[in-house]
Amino acid sequence: MSTLAGKKKIRPSTASLNRFGPGAQAGFHLALGLFALLCIIPFVFVVIISFTSEDSIRQIGYSFQPLGWSLQAYRYTFQLGDQLWRSYLNSFLITAVGTALSVLMCFLYAYPLFRKDYGHRSFFNFLSFFTMIFGGGLVPTFVICKSVLGLSDNYAALIVPMLFSPFHVIVMRTFFQTSVPMELIEASRIDGSGEYGTLFRIVFPIVTPGIATIALLVALGYWNEWFLSLLYINKNMDIIPLQYLLMRMQRNADFLAKNSAMLGADAARAAAQLPSQTLKMALVVFIVVPIACAYPFFQRYVVAGLTVGSVKG
Amino acid sequence: MKRFLSLILSLALILSLCAAAQADDLPTITIMFHGSNVSDDAAVLEKVNEYIADKVGAKLEVIWGTWGDFDEKATNALATGDSEVDMLFTCSWSADEFNTYAKNGFFEPLDEYMDQFGADLKAALPEALIQAATVEGPDGEKHIYAVNGFKDTATQNTWDINVTLLGELGYTVEDVQKLGFYGWGEIFAKAKEVKGDSFYPFLIEPAVAERMVTNSIIITGDSGSVNLLSYYLDPADVTKADAKYGDVILNKFATDEFAAFTKQMREYYLAGYIDPALAVAETSNDTRSNAQKTGSYLIGTQSYAYGYEYSAEVLSRGIEVQFLPCTDPYVDTTVSQGAMVAVSSASQHPEESFKFLALLNSDPALMTLLNYGVEGVHYTLDDDGLVVFTDARASYSPWTNGMGNVTLLPDTQAEGKGFREAFKAYYASGKAVPILGYIFNNEPVSNEMAALTNVAAQYSLALCSGAVDPETELPKFLKALDDAGMAAYLAEANAQLDAYLAEANAQLDAFLGR
Numbered sequence: 001m002s003t004l005a006g007k008k009k010i011r012p013s014t015a016s017l018n019r020f021g022p023g024a025q026a027g028f029h030l031a032l033g034l035f036a037l038l039c040i041i042p043f044v045f046v047v048i049i050s051f052t053s054e055d056s057i058r059q060i061g062y063s064f065q066p067l068g069w070s071l072q073a074y075r076y077t078f079q080l081g082d083q084l085w086r087s088y089l090n091s092f093l094i095t096a097v098g099t100a101l102s103v104l105m106c107f108l109y110a111y112p113l114f115r116k117d118y119g120h121r122s123f124f125n126f127l128s129f130f131t132m133i134f135g136g137g138l139v140p141t142f143v144i145c146k147s148v149l150g151l152s153d154n155y156a157a158l159i160v161p162m163l164f165s166p167f168h169v170i171v172m173r174t175f176f177q178t179s180v181p182m183e184l185i186e187a188s189r190i191d192g193s194g195e196y197g198t199l200f201r202i203v204f205p206i207v208t209p210g211i212a213t214i215a216l217l218v219a220l221g222y223w224n225e226w227f228l229s230l231l232y233i234n235k236n237m238d239i240i241p242l243q244y245l246l247m248r249m250q251r252n253a254d255f256l257a258k259n260s261a262m263l264g265a266d267a268a269r270a271a272a273q274l275p276s277q278t279l280k281m282a283l284v285v286f287i288v289v290p291i292a293c294a295y296p297f298f299q300r301y302v303v304a305g306l307t308v309g310s311v312k313g
Numbered sequence: 314m315k316r317f318l319s320l321i322l323s324l325a326l327i328l329s330l331c332a333a334a335q336a337d338d339l340p341t342i343t344i345m346f347h348g349s350n351v352s353d354d355a356a357v358l359e360k361v362n363e364y365i366a367d368k369v370g371a372k373l374e375v376i377w378g379t380w381g382d383f384d385e386k387a388t389n390a391l392a393t394g395d396s397e398v399d400m401l402f403t404c405s406w407s408a409d410e411f412n413t414y415a416k417n418g419f420f421e422p423l424d425e426y427m428d429q430f431g432a433d434l435k436a437a438l439p440e441a442l443i444q445a446a447t448v449e450g451p452d453g454e455k456h457i458y459a460v461n462g463f464k465d466t467a468t469q470n471t472w473d474i475n476v477t478l479l480g481e482l483g484y485t486v487e488d489v490q491k492l493g494f495y496g497w498g499e500i501f502a503k504a505k506e507v508k509g510d511s512f513y514p515f516l517i518e519p520a521v522a523e524r525m526v527t528n529s530i531i532i533t534g535d536s537g538s539v540n541l542l543s544y545y546l547d548p549a550d551v552t553k554a555d556a557k558y559g560d561v562i563l564n565k566f567a568t569d570e571f572a573a574f575t576k577q578m579r580e581y582y583l584a585g586y587i588d589p590a591l592a593v594a595e596t597s598n599d600t601r602s603n604a605q606k607t608g609s610y611l612i613g614t615q616s617y618a619y620g621y622e623y624s625a626e627v628l629s630r631g632i633e634v635q636f637l638p639c640t641d642p643y644v645d646t647t648v649s650q651g652a653m654v655a656v657s658s659a660s661q662h663p664e665e666s667f668k669f670l671a672l673l674n675s676d677p678a679l680m681t682l683l684n685y686g687v688e689g690v691h692y693t694l695d696d697d698g699l700v701v702f703t704d705a706r707a708s709y710s711p712w713t714n715g716m717g718n719v720t721l722l723p724d725t726q727a728e729g730k731g732f733r734e735a736f737k738a739y740y741a742s743g744k745a746v747p748i749l750g751y752i753f754n755n756e757p758v759s760n761e762m763a764a765l766t767n768v769a770a771q772y773s774l775a776l777c778s779g780a781v782d783p784e785t786e787l788p789k790f791l792k793a794l795d796d797a798g799m800a801a802y803l804a805e806a807n808a809q810l811d812a813y814l815a816e817a818n819a820q821l822d823a824f825l826g827r
Contacts, residue, residue, distance in 0.1 A: 262406040
């Protein structure tokens, strides 16, 4: 009886160590739920605006409950036709190729930096880290890219400038350090594995979470990139990505707003040609949906990456 | 995956090789325009290149800069000495400061070319426009640094009046004129009564309204994003300075006129005559153009260009519109440098570039081709010989005024016959303000300007739109401006103005033989 009572006493106390009380639970749910809402509401709003009728926006502005609904913006996007789909395709192409190349470079650069038996480690460490602190600035970068590397009006101009990121190398190197023991590499050498075999058969499977994390960051970077198009694409508008198409509309509107007093009648004329608010939001939907769909696939690795690190610690 | 990658990479390589291998016997000259909406220029450029092959001896390529991208692209091309860009649009009103670039040696001086190849161009342009493009270079001497566009070469600010609604309220345009800005309260009140509470009768661009009410003009070289300086004109005769102040540049925000204006705006704002969205920089322009489009306003501000009332934008509002001018059209430095094309000093073909610009600005056939497109494709001619645009125009709409001499263009059906002639006559009548040609070189006080601009950005729009109370905010604003170095900024501007006027008078004396 006493043991039973003792057990009864002990059980809730150990359980309470691992479990929050219902009040705290509710609090956490509420806080996290609110946070999730904060993340999702802007997007829902954008979707609503993209389906709002122009009249409603004119009369009451953006609203969760517009006066009228309309498919006008989407109809118009489809009429943009070639340019829209080409830009959409470009976005996918640039992101896919850019991510693959960038991750490969990052992986191959970070690996030797992690190997303590590599003699020039500190030099190459410094080489990449230095660029993180001291950038070249816009003008020299532009000259190198355009005049020396010939990155102008071609796909390469949209991919090459973002291929290498010292930050990603550091993240990757740290990931190697925390998840790949040197003993493993030594063991595989003893077992007769060559350097490439060790890298791709032994190390690669261990660091897939890290690679996925980097890939997600890089892919996001490429997907959202528009400034490179502004800099390097002058004549060949067939290769611009969707982001730039949208940014161009936005920047046009901003410029006209800023200079309307100077441009006078011309500004009014140009503003009349600008795409509507709803169209912009429809394009945002086009841009966000694919990347939002990609998240769940990466998420698994990102979570795995987090836990791998903590278990070792 | 590997096969796919190598395919893509080799494709990219081939593409870039193709781009590099476009060499021809004729040199290629490239021009960068502003404000274009062009997605398909193949047909036009083919014709242009046919046309200019003998006359210019070069092939033309065009970079169709858009409103939002031009400044960045142009700055980049100039700063990096990009020899791929031979000619670019330039002006004195946005970030691409013509005068600064000329002074810093980014543009090729064109005097020699003008003497050699510019006979037709000189005949086609008014002398005043060539003068306006003649500014100080890096050697301290004045040179022609651009081919100035012949467009709406005078500024005229007007009240944009919804005559249809005004009639419904029982007023006429004469009433509006007679009552004046300070007396419109009763009309606005009536409009509010008739059209309901969500109707905002006074549709303004606050900064423009300020200039219209106080009869002040922009000082070229002043901070571009928020003007800090004013020069007051005599509204009855724009060739004279306002008698009260004379030939002097003033702190825009410290005058009695500014105080009176903001006080009245505050009254109108509190009475609900002004849409609060107009007081926010981000929403101001969208709100204004939306309300204009639907004709839901009573009195607005509009910087006017001749023939604007017949343009599609105004006709499609579905109301009768009249533009009531505040003053006669006047020519100031800013408008006389409103749209030009300069030759980059990095260009390897300055001679061909100039020849092209001279031809473009003096030859109606070339100007029409590059501006309106190919006849039969982008436009057709009706029985009277007037231009009617086709649907293809949607993929080829350059910014007409940004290209050059628009007086060479044929009349369009919308404008009516004789439009360009009337246009030329109208702007020939533009009167020069007393300080035409004065360019404030802000370099010695650039730190003060940056600080002052920051301060003004915080207050100016809110005050000019009536969103804040001038009783309490204006003194704070003036204090902040003083702290940011307004006195030094103003002194520098006036010292330069005095020097400029002294020199101008000396020249005039010499000319008159005194």
